[in-house]
Amino acid sequence: xxxxxxxxxxxxxxxxxxxxxxxxxxxxxxxxxxxxxxxxxxxxxxxxxxxxxxxxxxxxxxxxxxxxxxxxxxxxxxxxxxxxxxxxxxxxxxxxxxxxxxxxxxxxxxxxxxxxxxxxxxxxxxxxxxxxxxxxxxxxxxxxxxxxxxxxxxxxxxxxxxxxxxxxxxxxxxxxxxxxxxxxxxxxxxxxxxxxxxxxxxxxxxxxxxxxxxxxxxxxxxxxxxxxxxxxxxxxxxxxxxxxxxxxxxxxxxxxxxxxxxxxxxxxxxxxxxxxxxxxxxxxxxxxxxxxxxxxxxxxxxxxxxxxxxxxxxxxxxxxxxxxxxxxxxxxxxxxxxxxxxxxxxxxxxxxxxxxxxxxxxxxxxxxxxxxxxxxxxxxxxxxxxxxxxxxxxxxxxxxxxxxxxxxxxxxxxxxxxxxxxxxxxxxxxxxxxxxxxxxxxxxxxxxxxxxxxxxxxxxxxxxxxxxxxxxxxxxxxxxxxxxxxxxxxxxxxxxxxxxxxxxxxxxxxxxxxxxxxxxxxxxxxxxxxxxxxxxxxxxxxxxxxxxxxxxxxxxxxxxxxxxxxxxxxxxxxxxxxxxxxxxxxxxxxxxxxxxxxxxxxxxxxxxxxxxxxxxxxxxxxxxxxxxxxxxxxxxxxxxxxxxxxxxxxxxxxxxxxxxxxxxxxxxxxxxxxxxxxxxxxxxxxxxxxxxxxxxxx
Numbered sequence: 001x002x003x004x005x006x007x008x009x010x011x012x013x014x015x016x017x018x019x020x021x022x023x024x025x026x027x028x029x030x031x032x033x034x035x036x037x038x039x040x041x042x043x044x045x046x047x048x049x050x051x052x053x054x055x056x057x058x059x060x061x062x063x064x065x066x067x068x069x070x071x072x073x074x075x076x077x078x079x080x081x082x083x084x085x086x087x088x089x090x091x092x093x094x095x096x097x098x099x100x101x102x103x104x105x106x107x108x109x110x111x112x113x114x115x116x117x118x119x120x121x122x123x124x125x126x127x128x129x130x131x132x133x134x135x136x137x138x139x140x141x142x143x144x145x146x147x148x149x150x151x152x153x154x155x156x157x158x159x160x161x162x163x164x165x166x167x168x169x170x171x172x173x174x175x176x177x178x179x180x181x182x183x184x185x186x187x188x189x190x191x192x193x194x195x196x197x198x199x200x201x202x203x204x205x206x207x208x209x210x211x212x213x214x215x216x217x218x219x220x221x222x223x224x225x226x227x228x229x230x231x232x233x234x235x236x237x238x239x240x241x242x243x244x245x246x247x248x249x250x251x252x253x254x255x256x257x258x259x260x261x262x263x264x265x266x267x268x269x270x271x272x273x274x275x276x277x278x279x280x281x282x283x284x285x286x287x288x289x290x291x292x293x294x295x296x297x298x299x300x301x302x303x304x305x306x307x308x309x310x311x312x313x314x315x316x317x318x319x320x321x322x323x324x325x326x327x328x329x330x331x332x333x334x335x336x337x338x339x340x341x342x343x344x345x346x347x348x349x350x351x352x353x354x355x356x357x358x359x360x361x362x363x364x365x366x367x368x369x370x371x372x373x374x375x376x377x378x379x380x381x382x383x384x385x386x387x388x389x390x391x392x393x394x395x396x397x398x399x400x401x402x403x404x405x406x407x408x409x410x411x412x413x414x415x416x417x418x419x420x421x422x423x424x425x426x427x428x429x430x431x432x433x434x435x436x437x438x439x440x441x442x443x444x445x446x447x448x449x450x451x452x453x454x455x456x457x458x459x460x461x462x463x464x465x466x467x468x469x470x471x472x473x474x475x476x477x478x479x480x481x482x483x484x485x486x487x488x489x490x491x492x493x494x495x496x497x498x499x500x501x502x503x504x505x506x507x508x509x510x511x512x513x514x515x516x517x518x519x520x521x522x523x524x525x526x527x528x529x530x531x532x533x534x535x536x537x538x539x540x541x542x543x544x545x546x547x548x549x550x551x552x553x554x555x556x557x558x559x560x561x562x563x564x565x566x567x568x569x570x571x572x573x574x575x576x577x578x579x580x581x582x583x584x585x586x587x588x589x590x591x592x593x594x595x596x597x598x599x600x601x602x603x604x605x606x607x608x609x610x611x612x613x614x615x616x617x618x619x620x621x622x623x624x625x626x627x628x629x630x631x632x633x634x635x636x637x638x639x640x641x642x643x644x645x646x647x648x649x650x651x652x653x654x655x656x657x658x659x660x661x662x663x664x665x666x667x668x669x670x671x672x673x674x675x676x677x678x679x680x681x682x683x684x685x686x687x688x689x690x691x692x693x694x695x696x697x698x
Contacts, residue, residue, distance in 0.1 A: 006068030011491025013271045014074040016358050017298020017339050020484035021048035022491050024614035030055050031484040033671050042235045065240035073248035073274045073490040076228050077267040080221040081319050087223040090163025091124050094171040095131040120321035127161050130154035140175035155190040165195040165219035169212040174204035195222045203325030206502040210316050214325040218265040225264035250328030252277045253496020256534040272302035273329045276311050278489025279454040282479050290451045296460035299356040301336040301433045305440045332439050336432040338376040338459040342425045352428040364405035367398040373409050377402035378425035383636035384462050384675050423639040434470040448473035456485035461674035480688035483672035495609035499523050505600040507576040510569035517566045527607045536609045544606040549579050552597040621658030628659050657684050
């Protein structure tokens with residue numbers, strides 16, 4: 001949906017602790033942050049809208065009535081799938097394949113002892129899996145017709161057993177969807193109003209387990225998503241919003257309301273993906289090609305790598321033991337957010353996370369009922385956060401409560417001072433985040449010294465320098481609006497839709513080119529239909545083609561870009577000849593199965609429509625030898641030096657482009673804080689980002 005013309009646009013990221021918002025005006029960006037309201041997410045969103053509107057002398061209604069676009073990223077689907085909490089799912093499956101979910105695709109862990117292999121949790125209850133007589137073979141031929149009476153009885157049984165949504169999972173349905181389509185019609189007759197997912201519609205690709213899990217998770221997450229989407233749409237309408245409401249996907253682009261309600265699973269990891277795409281846009285503007293990103297919010301630390309500004313994509317992304325068919329940006333998350341709880345394990349060793357205090361009750365210093373120590377409590381104790389200016393003074397922090405929580409749970413049991421215990425919590429958070437960054441960089445063949453670290457989120461500015469010291473990453477960018485940067489990334493979202501189909505073209509048979517072209521034509525027709533349904537100008541779509549290839553006999557594929565034209569028979573040998581080099585680029589010289597047949601297994605299309613981008617502020621840097629004036633001096637307990645120090649505090653609003661500061665110091669941004677330890681320095685660039693550099697490691 002393009003939406004109406006309006007003065008404003010809004011991007012929102014609903015996190016576990018805070019709801020972040022960026023308001024784009026004709027002259028620049030305004031940000032706000034409010035506590036996430038888990039009982040009714042719209043309350044937190046509207047509180048954030050009101051806070052942003054007040055900064056430009058308006059109220060929420062005035063802004064929303066003149067808003068052309070509202071783009072939303074959230075944790076709704078992520079929470080439903082990771083916690084396996086959502087609609088009760090019933091499954092209709094080809095007779096003889098009831099145990100597909102229990103088998104879960106085979107071996108699950110690296111344990112050599114079979115007795116230690118733990119089966120995955122049951123996503124679908126056994127009495128909610130019904131077998132149906134039907135069979136289609138691998139070529140799409142019907143071997144056994146659909147037993148419609150069995151389908152009707154099975155739907156009635158699932159309904160009696162409490163199923164709220166039904167996933168239809170028939171073998172080889174992607175080759176011939178006739179049986180699944182007819183089953184969908186029967187479900188509509190026997191269970192009116194029930195949500196159902198046809199596996200071929202969500203993931204028409206070979207591999208029954210990921211295809212079936214995609215359908216199941218789509219059903220599981222639909223109830224929470226529908227309530228959220230319908231509630232937000234209704235409240236926005238009441239407030240006078242008439243623009244385009246879209247939702248950010250884990251692949252890094254936005255889609256409309258109807259598409260979300262049909263395939264809610266695409267919203268998995270949508271919040272973290274927003275930050276990755278925002279970082280890509282800023283890095284391109286700065287001429288930086290290799291980027292590590294880090295986003296520290298209230299519940300987690302999320303990180304990813306962009307080599308040559310291309311974000312890695314997790315194909316057939318796994319969630320726990322479950323491999324699905326969805327593609328999302330490859331983001332690693334660890335429990336090291338501001339609300340992550342510090343605790344002692346059975347050996348008496350301090351740990352941080354993965355559990356979080358969230359926004360309710362929150363860290364002890366929030367004075368909202370939380371009593372367990374968190375990373376935020378440690379930062380308050382160390383003096384890195386001003387308790388009187390948290391969220392620009394909107395929430396007074398209770399330092400006495402923070403000290404009591406750390407004393408009781410960590411300091412006293414270990415015989416430490418409270419300051420030392422708080423420093424240990426800080427140190428553990430740094431280690432957790434540095435290890436996550438190694439996973440996306442070193443373990444994938446990238447050295448951090450060749451990358452720039454983009455640090456954002458409400459809490460990461462306090463840790464960025466120390467994390468990079470551990471990694472050997474010399475350069476850090478803390479972008480403007482870093483405390484709500486994922487909301488910024490969401491706001492810059494383009495329309496993105498992905499399409500996949502299995503073709504199984506063995507390239508030593510050139511005659512199959514025409515058949516593959518027919519499949520591509522069918523996919524392109526779907527691209528056009530979907531774009532038209534969201535009022536996207538079809539002639540402005542950018543379509544990227546890629547293919548997933550493998551050597552005959554292999555299980556997994558390698559993705560390779562494809563030309564934007566129909567295939568010719570001559571392409572078969574050209575693609576086969578080029579594949580060994582692409583394979584060895586991924587797996588190393590000499591790994592290709594030279595002489596083996598090459599198979600084009602799946603075709604992928606990515607349709608992109610470039611949306612209007614918000615105006616960011618820019619100013620020519622002013623070079624001066626005069627150091628900035630601090631607004632205060634503050635005594636802090638330096639976490640790595642384990643010593644008290646008096647350091648200057650600078651107000652972010654007074655630091656114009658070109659201003660340089662030297663550590664140790666604190667930059668108070670109002671809704672976040674940046675800490676420069678001893679040996680580091682920073683300068684503000686023309687786009688109001690802070691560019692930090694490190695001294696020698698200690």
